Amino acid sequence: MDDRILAKAFKALSHPNRLQMYTxxxxxxxxxxxxxxxxxxxxxxxALNIGAPTVSHHIKELVNADLIRVERSGKFVKCYLNEGMCKQLEGFFCQVNP
Known part of the structure; x- marks a missing residue:
């Protein structure tokens, strides 16, 4: 488990809107x-009552932290969990709190 990767993920999740989006x-x-x-x-x-540019910024941060992946279909954007990072986070929390 790479501490730098986890730190980047936790930093992205430290913003309340991004945490709510990820959840x-x-x-x-x-x-x-x-x-x-x-x-x-x-x-x-x-859900968040914020504008599209702000949501796009938060999505970009979550993608850059490898927490989610984005699929585009024309002008529509769908967000999905990055299963690999989800497993790393799960492993971290299981290790910290067995």
Missing amino acids: EILRQQSLDSKDLRGCALTDFIN
């Missing part, structure tokens, strides 16, 4: 584990 993606993906629905940009705009 929503996590919740959606766990609800739809067979059919990955993902979260759309508009889901975050409506």
